[in-house]
Amino acid sequence: MKIFSAQQIYDADKFTIEKQQISSDVLMEQAATKLFEWIHARLRGTKVQIQLFCGIGNNGGDGMVLARLLHEHGYTIKVHVVNYSDKRSKDFLLNLERLKEVKVWPDFINEDSDLPEISPNDIVVDAIFGIGLNRPPDGWVGNLIQHINASQAFVLSVDVPSGLPMDRSPWNPVHVIEASYVLSFQVPKLVFFLPETGVYVNEWELLDIGLDTEILDRTDATYQLVGRQEILPLYRPRLKFSHKGTYGHSMIIGGSYGKIGAVQLASNACLTTGSGLVTVFVPECGYQSLQSAIPEVMVLTDEDERNISKITLPFVPDVIGIGMGIGTEEKTAKAFGNLLKEMKAPMVIDADGLNILAKNPKMLKDIPKNSILTPHPKELERLLGKWNDDFDKLEKAKAFALQHDVVLVIKGAHTIILYGDKGFVNTTGNPGMATAGSGDVLTGMITGMVAQGYEPLHAAIFGVYLHGLAGDICASQQGYEAVKASEICKMIGRGFMEILSPPEVEDREKG
Numbered sequence: 001m002k003i004f005s006a007q008q009i010y011d012a013d014k015f016t017i018e019k020q021q022i023s024s025d026v027l028m029e030q031a032a033t034k035l036f037e038w039i040h041a042r043l044r045g046t047k048v049q050i051q052l053f054c055g056i057g058n059n060g061g062d063g064m065v066l067a068r069l070l071h072e073h074g075y076t077i078k079v080h081v082v083n084y085s086d087k088r089s090k091d092f093l094l095n096l097e098r099l100k101e102v103k104v105w106p107d108f109i110n111e112d113s114d115l116p117e118i119s120p121n122d123i124v125v126d127a128i129f130g131i132g133l134n135r136p137p138d139g140w141v142g143n144l145i146q147h148i149n150a151s152q153a154f155v156l157s158v159d160v161p162s163g164l165p166m167d168r169s170p171w172n173p174v175h176v177i178e179a180s181y182v183l184s185f186q187v188p189k190l191v192f193f194l195p196e197t198g199v200y201v202n203e204w205e206l207l208d209i210g211l212d213t214e215i216l217d218r219t220d221a222t223y224q225l226v227g228r229q230e231i232l233p234l235y236r237p238r239l240k241f242s243h244k245g246t247y248g249h250s251m252i253i254g255g256s257y258g259k260i261g262a263v264q265l266a267s268n269a270c271l272t273t274g275s276g277l278v279t280v281f282v283p284e285c286g287y288q289s290l291q292s293a294i295p296e297v298m299v300l301t302d303e304d305e306r307n308i309s310k311i312t313l314p315f316v317p318d319v320i321g322i323g324m325g326i327g328t329e330e331k332t333a334k335a336f337g338n339l340l341k342e343m344k345a346p347m348v349i350d351a352d353g354l355n356i357l358a359k360n361p362k363m364l365k366d367i368p369k370n371s372i373l374t375p376h377p378k379e380l381e382r383l384l385g386k387w388n389d390d391f392d393k394l395e396k397a398k399a400f401a402l403q404h405d406v407v408l409v410i411k412g413a414h415t416i417i418l419y420g421d422k423g424f425v426n427t428t429g430n431p432g433m434a435t436a437g438s439g440d441v442l443t444g445m446i447t448g449m450v451a452q453g454y455e456p457l458h459a460a461i462f463g464v465y466l467h468g469l470a471g472d473i474c475a476s477q478q479g480y481e482a483v484k485a486s487e488i489c490k491m492i493g494r495g496f497m498e499i500l501s502p503p504e505v506e507d508r509e510k511g
């Protein structure tokens with residue numbers, strides 16, 4: 001699903017109004033009706049007090065329409081206009097009048113007003129600012145936002161949490177609504193998925209407000225949200241008359257004394273994801289444990305007992321997953337540097353493989369074509385240097401991926417895969433996966449997908465989605481805390497089956 005910028009949303013808005021020959025207040029009525037229906041379906045007339053805080057732009061206009069519809073259906077409401085500017089939008093004013101016509105008179109909150117009392121039992125509708133926020137809210141508006149956040153009431157944000165800008169991190173982190181739930185119009189917003197801004201969103205849902213499908217289809221979005229719908233077409237079915245050679249030979253290179261488990265996890269994940277053959281290359285000390293832990297995996301060893309020092313491969317694998325537990329010893333870095341120079345097979349580079357690259361940036365030019373890098377935030381920072389905020393991070397990361405012609409997988413709660421000038425935001429996964437070795441499993445999985453012939457970008461997108469899904473299945477069976485990397489690996493097969501079977505799983509794809 002496409003993620004639109006604020007400008008693209010305004011353009012779609014304008015296009016819809018022109019093509020469908022409707023006036024802008026009709027679109028606002030449609031949007032607010034969807035809000036109303038959502039609330040009404042859940043409250044069914046419950047006698048709870050709903051306090052609506054409405055700005056003076058179109059987000060506030062949505063709030064005005066919603067207030068009227070709630071009032072007409074007998075709900076107990078209090079409407080506050082947050083009067084932060086004289087420049088009231090046309091449709092706000094129109095709907096303020098329509099609200100007065102049904103005899104609801106909002107109170108106006110100005111700089112000098114007392115803050116209204118909010119009970120923890122109230123429902124707050126946050127319609128102060130929408131996607132039009134373009135500068136810091138005034139201090140008093142920020143105070144009101146803090147007051148709402150402190151109320152412990154359920155806060156339902158209209159379109160976006162107020163105070164959250166769409167293209168940067170907030171000016172003041174406490175002057176943003178901490179929404180309990182966001183009902184967002186038509187398309188997801190990038191801020192929902194970034195660590196600095198996603199924290200304000202909690203849960204979100206999209207409402208189809210009827211923006212014209214023609215413009216939705218033809219708008220070229222930089223970022224896409226990846227759900228089951230996007231994954232299914234990428235799937236490459238196993239062929240009846242195939243053999244293990246059909247599905248590629250993967251090489252997993254990594255490990256050091258005390259960190260052989262990382263290779264075990266990655267190679268097991270690689271096999272379980274469907275790689276035809278898997279060979280690992282580890283320091284001598286890893287031989288016994290690997291041979292006994294995973295009988296399906298072939299083991300080659302370095303001449304060094306504890307660290308990788310010289311990588312000699314007796315065959316050319318289809319893909320190499322490298323870096324997990326490998327350490328950053330000088331001899332290891334040198335061996336990795338030589339491998340990069342000699343090897344043409346695409347690589348999936350993770351963990352200390354990335355740390356070695358960050359310390360030796362000259363090696364970057366030797367990364368084979370079609371390779372994939374999978375940094376967590378700290379490894380990414382070592383590669384890119386510091387960034388100002390999440391948006392700056394994405395710009396720097398995109399430039400890096402373009403410059404080195406790699407697929408860059410930025411791991412996190414919503415892993416983002418960057419390639420060329422496009423980004424793909426993953427929707428699966430859960431905090432249970434913040435556990436040792438889950439990244440090693442991911443590297444193995446992506447390696448296994450490349451081995452089977454998935455294009456590198458597709459291998460990364462599919463692998464990340466499947467990894468998160470396997471983690472979600474684990475969490476649904478035993479809770480977040482007990483999720484372990486090896487268990488994620490066990491659920492890869494179930495993950496495939498959920499992707500392929502009809503979607504009772506669609507719920508996992510919500511915020």
Ligand SMILES: NC(=O)C1=CN([C@@H]2O[C@H](COP(=O)(O)OP(=O)(O)OC[C@H]3O[C@@H](n4cnc5c(N)ncnc54)[C@H](OP(=O)(O)O)[C@@H]3O)[C@@H](O)[C@H]2O)[C@@H](O)CC1
Pocket residue numbers: 009010012013027028031055056057058059060061062084085087089128129130131132133134135136137138158159160185186209211
């Ligand atoms: N297609 C859709 O999705 C539809 C969207 N709709 C709704 O419209 C919403 C967007 O509405 P909007 O453009 O009027 O902007 P909104 O966020 O209400 O802000 C109001 C104005 O405030 C100003 N301003 C900015 N920052 C400020 C600050 N810190 N302190 C003070 N003032 C500040 C700035 O104006 P400026 O002063 O810069 O001229 C800005 O324009 C959207 O989120 C959705 O709810 C639906 O109605 C229908 C279809």
Ligand SMILES: Nc1ncnc2c1ncn2[C@@H]1O[C@H](COP(=O)(O)OP(=O)(O)O)[C@@H](O)[C@H]1O
Pocket residue numbers: 351376411412413414415428429430431432433434435436437438439440441442467
């Ligand atoms: N809070 C979270 N929500 C969803 N996924 C997460 C979360 N925390 C971590 N993950 C996922 O778990 C993996 C952790 O990778 P990494 O940090 O490299 O772990 P390790 O080095 O222990 O293997 C990544 O794929 C990341 O996306």
Ligand SMILES: [K+]
Pocket residue numbers: 059126127128129130157158159160161162
């Ligand atoms: K809002």
